[in-house]
Each structure stands twice: as structure tokens, then as C-alpha cells.
Amino acid sequence: MARVWLFGKDVNTDQIVPGRYAPYMLKNEDDLRKYPFVEARPEFASTVQPGDILIAGRNFGCGSSREYAPLALKMVAIGAVVAPLFARIFFRNALNLGIPCFTADLTDVLHDGQEVELLLDEGIIVTAEGQRIELPPPPGFMREVWASGGIVPFYRTYGRFPGEAPA
Amino acid sequence: MAAQTLSEQILSHAAGQVVKAGDVVTVQVDLAMMHDSLSPSIIKVLHQELGAEKVWDRDRVTVVIDHVAPAASVQTAEHQARLRRWVAEQGITHLFDVGRGISHQVLVEEGLAQPGMIIVGSDSHSTAYGCVGAFGTGMGTTDVALVVATGRTWMRVPETVLVRASGRFRPGVSAKDLALRAARILRAEGATYAAVEWHGVDFLSIGDRMTLATLSIEVGAKAGLVPPTGAAAHLMRIPAWLGVQPGASYMWEIDIDLDQLEPQISMPNFVDNVVDIRDVGQVAVNVVYLGTCTNGRYEDMIAAARILNGRKLAPGVRMIVVPASSEGLQQAASDGTLTTLLAAGATIGTPGCGACIGRHMGVLAPNEVCLFTGNRNFRGRMGSPDAQIYLASPEVAAATALTGYITHPQEVM
Ligand code: SF4
Numbered sequence: 190m191a192r193v194w195l196f197g198k199d200v201n202t203d204q205i206v207p208g209r210y211a212p213y214m215l216k217n218e219d220d221l222r223k224y225p226f227v228e229a230r231p232e233f234a235s236t237v238q239p240g241d242i243l244i245a246g247r248n249f250g251c252g253s254s255r256e257y258a259p260l261a262l263k264m265v266a267i268g269a270v271v272a273p274l275f276a277r278i279f280f281r282n283a284l285n286l287g288i289p290c291f292t293a294d295l296t297d298v299l300h301d302g303q304e305v306e307l308l309l310d311e312g313i314i315v316t317a318e319g320q321r322i323e324l325p326p327p328p329g330f331m332r333e334v335w336a337s338g339g340i341v342p343f344y345r346t347y348g349r350f351p352g353e354a355p356a
Numbered sequence: 357m358a359a360q361t362l363s364e365q366i367l368s369h370a371a372g373q374v375v376k377a378g379d380v381v382t383v384q385v386d387l388a389m390m391h392d393s394l395s396p397s398i399i400k401v402l403h404q405e406l407g408a409e410k411v412w413d414r415d416r417v418t419v420v421i422d423h424v425a426p427a428a429s430v431q432t433a434e435h436q437a438r439l440r441r442w443v444a445e446q447g448i449t450h451l452f453d454v455g456r457g458i459s460h461q462v463l464v465e466e467g468l469a470q471p472g473m474i475i476v477g478s479d480s481h482s483t484a485y486g487c488v489g490a491f492g493t494g495m496g497t498t499d500v501a502l503v504v505a506t507g508r509t510w511m512r513v514p515e516t517v518l519v520r521a522s523g524r525f526r527p528g529v530s531a532k533d534l535a536l537r538a539a540r541i542l543r544a545e546g547a548t549y550a551a552v553e554w555h556g557v558d559f560l561s562i563g564d565r566m567t568l569a570t571l572s573i574e575v576g577a578k579a580g581l582v583p584p585t586g587a588a589a590h591l592m593r594i595p596a597w598l599g600v601q602p603g604a605s606y607m608w609e610i611d612i613d614l615d616q617l618e619p620q621i622s623m624p625n626f627v628d629n630v631v632d633i634r635d636v637g638q639v640a641v642n643v644v645y646l647g648t649c650t651n652g653r654y655e656d657m658i659a660a661a662r663i664l665n666g667r668k669l670a671p672g673v674r675m676i677v678v679p680a681s682s683e684g685l686q687q688a689a690s691d692g693t694l695t696t697l698l699a700a701g702a703t704i705g706t707p708g709c710g711a712c713i714g715r716h717m718g719v720l721a722p723n724e725v726c727l728f729t730g731n732r733n734f735r736g737r738m739g740s741p742d743a744q745i746y747l748a749s750p751e752v753a754a755a756t757a758l759t760g761y762i763t764h765p766q767e768v769m
């Protein structure tokens with residue numbers, strides 16, 4: 190099972206990865222995996238497990254354009270991020286990297302540390318207690334990008350951008 | 357044809373068809389900006405993942421070394437050396453190296469950013485280009501790499517939030533106060549996925565317009581545009597199809613009366629946590645920091661120098677001035693502004709981003725309090741997560757430097 194990491198609203202990219210821990214500043218780029226929420230939640234990076242999900246309040250990922258914020262989450266293999274509203278650059282970066290983002294407010298439904306399972310294809314979260322939570326279906330183009338594994342493989346496969354008519 | 361917002365006009369022109377808010381379009385980009393901090397990863401995606409050998413247009417891909425300039429470590433120095441080699445290999449025309457200044461300010465000074473353009477930067481404050489009526493937007497590594505490879509990008513045509521100013525600033529009040537006031541009303545997410553248009557600011561300089569445009573991202577905006585009209589626009593190349601169209605539809609309209617506006621302070625740790633200066637209380641500061649793409653320009657240094665003129669910083673207060681560009685620094689040097697700042701006890705850094713993202717040149721210690729003319733006061737932004745950052749105008753910065761606590765400019769003018 191995966192666990193829920195619960196966050197409040199307006200979680201900004203400086204909280205996800207402070208600028209001082211950018212790959213640009215590190216000797217070894219792979220070290221980025223040590224720094225998601227390094228100051229906001231110091232226990233996160235060392236205890237997060239692949240497939241864990243982030244449940245957050247409004248405006249998740251506001252602030253900088255730094256793609257290394259969602260990249261750090263990808264490096265620790267976050268299963269999905271669920272928030273009622275995403276800051277737009279974060280949302281795009283996460284889509285480009287193939288990190289599933291669902292637009293829903295589950296901050297009052299799930300609690301921090303709760304055990305859950307994410308059924309990504311069906312868009313359902315099942316709690317250890319057996320509660321089934323349906324996530325709003327993402328637009329078709331987002332599923333296409335996820336299915337390709339991100340925007341770069343998508344572009345290389347189709348030679349076009351999402352939503353663009355095939356040449 | 358229905359009346360269009362500035363964003364709809366620009367994206368329609370670029371898409372070659374009439375588009376409206378909500379449409380998803382693929383457009384030709386006019387100018388791309390990449391800076392030192394993200395260039396290594398952009399170049400990696402470009403060559404290793406996309407398999408592109410050359411940038412799409414060597415005249416339209418600009419590179420600026422501003423985020424850690426000059427280099428602060430062997431690590432960043434190596435990245436910058438590699439970046440210079442790459443720029444040479446690619447034959448890129450516009451490299452602005454250490455000391456030239458902050459990307460946004462430099463591209464505008466150089467006349468590369470022009471009204472009606474679509475400009476994509478590897479930096480969230482690329483909304484800055486809205487100061488000349490361009491559609492400037494920030495994107496991450498992968499999106500910018502795609503732009504640099506193909507010259508194109510895709511996006512949703514944004515709705516628009518209209519901020520309508522009326523009247524004139526009172527003494528000691530300036531564009532930063534208007535921007536923070538708007539953030540106070542719209543809040544951090546008020547313009548998410550939308551554009552902001554700033555009307556009623558025809559009298560402002562391009563620099564003041566950039567203050568408004570850079571702060572637009574802090575309310576979540578994709579772009580922040582000031583119509584290219586008024587005296588400051590007389591040197592711009594304005595396309596005939598671009599201009600405010602009466603009847604364009606806005607998702608939210610707010611009015612701000614400049615005659616009533618007080619200096620605004622953004623309290624730690626959120627940009628939209630804004631109050632009138634009189635409601636701040638007695639806040640002692642350790643550092644006054646004047647700089648960034650939001651308020652580090654020549655006119656900001658002048659505004660501070662007017663207040664500091666002939667006086668000294670309060671004991672125990674450090675004042676760090678990091679000009680937004682070498683051009684601004686030169687102007688300040690030639691007309692005595694710099695001398696005034698130095699005589700007051702301020703120190704001057706290399707033009708660039710400085711300590712704005714807490715990497716060098718004035719990083720804060722735990723429990724230090726900073727009065728900052730920049731655009732973000734997030735926890736840990738300028739160094740220690742236990743430092744406190746208050747955002748304000750250059751006028752408030754100077755007044756605060758004189759007294760040692762957050763001060764209304766009129767108290768010392
Ligand atoms: S000055 Fe600060 S906000 Fe502006 S581009 Fe540099 S780091 Fe970003």
C-alpha cells in the first residue's frame with residue numbers, strides 16, 4: 190500500500206526544493222532525490238516510498254518555474270499529486286515529466302499517513318478501510334502524455350504537440 | 357469579430373487564426389530566454405532526450421548568465437564555462453554574460469522584447485515582458501527545451517483579469533504598492549491559468565511597468581500585460597493589430613484608486629499576505645535589500661537615493677543594492693546616484709539576481725529580518741528558512757534603512 194502525505198494550501202516550489210538545492214548547485218545531480226521538502230518536511234525524502242501520493246490544498250506548486258521541483262518528486266517515484274488547484278507552471282512541468290496530477294480536494298477526506306492504493310487507470314483511490322474515492326477524469330490529452338511517459342516521448346512519437354492536429 | 361483581450365490578439369496572430377480564451381493552440385514563439393540556472397538541464401533535454409543538434413534559430417534563442425553571477429562555486433563556474441562553449445558551438449547571437457544583468461531587464465533594454473511578441477523564458481518571472489505589451493510566459497526545462505528545438509509551443513489561451521488603476525500615486529507610493537495591492541485583492545491563485553492586464557498606467561515608465569508585469573506571476577498568471585501606450589511606448593515597435601479593444605471580456609475586474617493608496621507591505625511568508633504599512637507594527641530589520649527584476653532598476657536606485665540623500669543608515673542595518681543591469685548601474689554611477697547610496701553606507705553588488713533565490717551575495721541567517729524590494733518572501737527563499745522577508749517598494753526600503761524598522765517614506769521625506 191501507499192501512504193498519503195498531506196499538505197496545506199499554497200505549497201510553493203521553494204518549499205518543494207529550495208533554490209539552494211537545485212541540480213545547478215549540486216556536485217551530483219542524482220542527489221536531488223535527497224531534497225524534496227528538505228526544510229518543509231525534513232523526514233519526507235528519507236521515508237517516502239515509491240507510489241506514495243501527495244494530497245494538498247489549493248495552489249499547489251506556486252512560485253518558480255523550476256522543473257527540478259516535480260523532478261525531485263519523480264525521482265522518489267511519487268504516484269500522483271491531488272490538489273483542488275495547481276499552479277500552472279508546476280502542472281505543466283509535472284505533465285511533461287509524466288507525473289499524474291488530479292484536480293480534486295481530498296484534504297478533508299484523507300489524513301496524513303493514511304494507507305491507500307491508487308488505481309491510476311481507473312482514477313480511483315482505495316483506502317485501507319475499503320473506501321473508494323473517484324478522481325475526476327483528466328482531459329484526454331493528459332492521458333496520452335502519461336501513456337507516452339512524458340512530453341518528450343510524446344513529441345518524438347507523434348511529431349506534434351498535444352491538441353495539435355496531426356500533420 | 358468579437359473584441360479581444362491583448363492575449364487573445366497576440367495568440368490569434370501567432371496561431372494564424374482567431375482564437376479565444378479556453379482554446380488550446382500551438383504557436384510560433386518569437387523569442388526564447390534561458391538562464392544559467394536551468395541551461396544545463398535544458399541543453400541535456402535538447403540533445404540527449406529530444407535528439408536535436410541545433411537550436412531552432414540562433415538569433416531568437418537568448419542566453420543570460422544572471423542567477424549565480426559571478427559564479428559562487430567551482431560547480432557553478434564549470435556549468436557557466438560549459439554554457440559559454442555551447443553558446444559558441446551553436447553560434448547563438450545573444451549571450452549576456454556575468455554582470456550584464458537580469459535576463460528580463462536586459463532583453464527589454466536591448467530592444468529584443470517588443471510589443472505583440474510571444475516570449476518564453478525558463479523563469480517564472482518571464483511575465484516581465486508584458487511591460488512592453490509582449491506575451492511573456494515562464495516555462496520549465498522541458499517546455500523550454502522544446503521551444504529551443506522547434507520554435508513552437510502549445511498553450512491554452514488564457515482568460516484575463518483586468519486591474520484598472522485610476523488617479524496618481526501620492527509621494528512615497530509607487531508601482532510596487534499598486535502591484536502588492538492587486539496581490540492583496542486577487543490573492544496568490546486569483547489569476548491562475550489567466551493573464552492579467554494592467555490598465556490606467558499609461559503614465560508609468562517601462563521599468564515601473566515591469567514591476568507590475570513581474571508581480572503578475574505571484575497571483576498565478578500566465579502573462580501580465582501592460583498596453584503599449586503612453587509616453588514610455590514611443591520607441592516601441594507596435595503592431596497595428598495590437599491594442600485595447602473596448603468590449604473585450606474579462607473574467608474579473610478590479611479597481612484601484614492610486615490617490616488613496618498607502619505603501620503596501622507583504623508580510624512573511626506569502627506574497628499575497630499584504631497589509632497597509634501602518635498595520636505592520638514596529639518591525640526591526642537587519643538587512644535592507646534593493647534589487648531584482650521587480651525593483652532593482654535605475655529608477656529604483658534613484659527613488660532610494662532621494663530619500664537617503666545626505667543621511668546615514670541606522671546603526672546595525674546593512675543595505676545591499678544589486679542593480680538589475682549594467683546599464684542601470686552605469687546611469688547611477690554617472691549622475692551621482694551611486695555616490696549618494698555609498699555615502700549613506702549601502703554596498704553595491706554585481707548586476708544580476710543576487711540573493712533573490714538565496715544562493716549568494718547576501719544570504720540571510722536564521723532569525724534575520726530583511727526588507728526586500730523583490731517579489732517573493734517564501735520561507736527559505738533568501739537563505740535560512742528561519743529568516744523573515746518583508747516585501748516593499750524602494751521608497752519604503754530607503755526609509756527603513758534610515759530608521760532600522762519598517763517605515764513609511766513620508767516619515768523621513
Ligand atoms: S531577480 Fe529574482 S525573481 Fe528576478 S529573475 Fe532573478 S531570481 Fe528570478
